[in-house]
Amino acid sequence: xxxxxxxxxxxxxxxxxxxxxxxxxxxxxxxxxxxxxxxxxxxxxxxxxxxxxxxxxxxxxxxx
Numbered sequence: 001x002x003x004x005x006x007x008x009x010x011x012x013x014x015x016x017x018x019x020x021x022x023x024x025x026x027x028x029x030x031x032x033x034x035x036x037x038x039x040x041x042x043x044x045x046x047x048x049x050x051x052x053x054x055x056x057x058x059x060x061x062x063x064x
Contacts, residue, residue, distance in 0.1 A: 007064070029060035 011019075011031040019034045036053040043049035 028064055029057055032057040032060050 007028040009028060009030075011026075011034060013026075015034065016026045016030050019037060021030055021033060021037075025033055032053065036050055036057050039050035039053050
């Protein structure tokens with residue numbers, strides 16, 4: 001993975017607080033976790049409904 005500097009925060013502190021993310025998850029992948037949690041609540045946590053969002057978040061966590 002090549003980069004010119006540190007990754008850019010996409011989610012703001014306000015967005016993370018409104019999404020009630022625990023402090024340990026407020027990182028550079030928080031915007032993906034917010035989307036994943038929103039999908040999960042809208043689909044009653046059906047595991048096959050939010051696979052793309054989960055994969056994107058897990059990949060971001062791995063790369064970070």
